[in-house]
Amino acid sequence: MTAEVMAQEETQTAEVVAVAVAVAEPQKEENVEPKESSVDESKPKVVEKSSSYKEESNFLSDLKEFEKKALSDLKSKLEEAILGNTLFEKEEPKKEASEENEGEEKEVEKKGVCLWGVPLLPSEGSEGVDVVLLKFLRAREFKVNDAFEMLKKTLRWRKESKIDSVVDEDFGSDLASAAYMSGVDHEGHPVSYNIFGAFESEELYQKAFGTEEKRSEFLRWRCQLMEKGIQKLNLKPGGVSSLLQINDLKNSPGPSKKELRIATKQTVAMLQDNYPELVAKNIFINVPFWYYALNALLSPFLTQRTKSKFVVARPNKVTETLTKYIPIEEIPVNYGGFKRENDSEFSSQDGAVSELILKAGSTATIEIPALEVGNSLCWDLTVLGWEVSYKEEFVPTDEGSYTIIVQKGKKMGSQEGPVRNTFRNNEPGKVVLTIENNSNKKKRVLYRYKTNKSSF
Structure with missing residues (x-):
């Protein structure tokens, strides 16, 4: 690889990363030392919520003294500015308005x-x-004057750009594949997915960035996505007040795309100036190998607060990484999870996901009872990292009946997606899922199933 190509790739990644960094004022992740467990890992158990990261408290009683003082000072400044009608002081008053009308406008x-x-x-x-207010203070390290100026600029920008009405604007469906909201993480944060590879399509690229007018429309669309995400938040003490952001770098377009560079810089400026502390964690997936070299170069220029919010996953670790933060049933199927669009089989009300740990060189079976004739059984199953042998059978209760092969045994490679299958039984019995781990590493198995009773 030539130095020129490497430089281009680094530029590309820096710009892609910058979009996510723009709204990432990070939160530290706890480092928990692994402990030996006395529980039999081979037995199925319900997947529990992870406490891998939590938002900083917004309760006044949890703040440090200097933080309380900064918040009090900012509130005083804001109160004075609103009552004194100086919050939008750069705006020229309407000369034609009567004194009575001006008074009414100020009161409104x-x-x-x-x-x-x-x-x-x-x-x-x-x-x-x-x-x-704490979001603006944290974004400016509790420097009251800086936080106040940031807040004033944000409010002016929103008023001038009519941001409060952007959620109702129709941008069509072309950009739907480039970014979308889907599900929540273990802590209840709404999850936002940014798919940079979508712009590999020249048609979509031109629709989004082809002209200055289209780039402006793209910025408003990106704004709309943030605003819709914020509507899902609970901006009260103790509530979930930030998003989880997933950045998929697979097939990101090249750095030679001038229009993309311009739009990226504009997006960075917009997000970092007007949406502080609204991303709890930034997860980068399908990261190319050269990202790590770039990260080493950028690291000295990033604050510890920013770096602590980054999580990076290579292509073969995507599902494993996402499950640390997001329930498997909330992860889209294209990322190794169980979530499917317009799913007619499973809903959020269906049974919880269970898991078992399959030790190296061992075999485990999962049994799904089918005691009533004519029922329809459905199941989802995945093994993180796969590289196991897997088969599905129906075993009748009557020993004189034959075992039915539902899915013949096969070796599952590391890139296999989750398995979903259904079976309708004509006699009492059970479906048996068999996972054989011939590797020298233990495997994590996640699964769920449900029984749809016959209406006859």
Whole structure:
């Protein structure tokens, strides 16, 4: 690989990463030492929620003294600015308006200053005002004046750009494959997926970035995605007040795309200036090998707060990494999870996912009872990292009946997706799923099943 090509690849990755960094004011991840367990790992158990990371507390009682003082000072500044009608001081007053009308407009402005649905006048006592203001303070390391200026600029930008109405704008369906919201993580954070490879399509690329007008529309669409994500948050103390962001770098377009570079820089500026502390974690998946070399170069320029929010996964570790943060039933099937669009078999109300640990060189079976004739059984199963042998059989209760092969045995490679299958039994028995681990590593098996009773 030539130095020129490597430089181009590094530029590309830096720009792609920058979009995610823009809204990433990170949160530290706990390092938990593994402990020897006395529980038999081979026995199935219900998957429990992970506590791998939590949001910083927004309860006043949990803040440090200097943080409480900064919050109090910012609220005082904000109250004074709203009541004094100086929050939008750069705007020229309407000369044609009468004094009476001006007074009415000022009163409306005082009462109507909101951000993300939260009234900002501190004396009104909204539950969410502390949560919103703490985001700006944390983004500016609790420097009150800097946080106040950032807040004022954000409010002006939203008013001038009419951001409050962007959620109702129709941008068509062309960009739906480039970014979307889907499911929640273990802590309840809504999950946002950014698919950079979507712009490998020249047709979509031109629709998004072909002209300055289209790039402006792309920015508003990106804004709309953030606003819709924020609508899913609970901006109150103790509520989930940030998103989890997944950045898929597979097939990212090359750095020679000038229009993409321009749009990326504009997106970076917009997100980092106007959406502070709204991403709890940034997970990069399908990361190419040269990302690590670039990361080593960029690392000295990133704060520890920013770096602690990054998680990186190579292509063969995507599902394993995502399950640390997101329940397998909330991960889309194309990333190794159980979530399928318009799923007619499983719903969020169906049974919890179970797991078992398959030790190296061992075999495990999962039995799905089918005691009533005519029922339809359905199951999802995946083995993280696969590289096992797998088969499915129906074993009748009557010893004189023959075992039915549902799925003949096969070796499952490391890139296999989750298995879904169904079976309708004509006699009492059970479906037996057999996983044989001939590797020298233990495997994590995740599965769920349900029985649809016959209506006859």
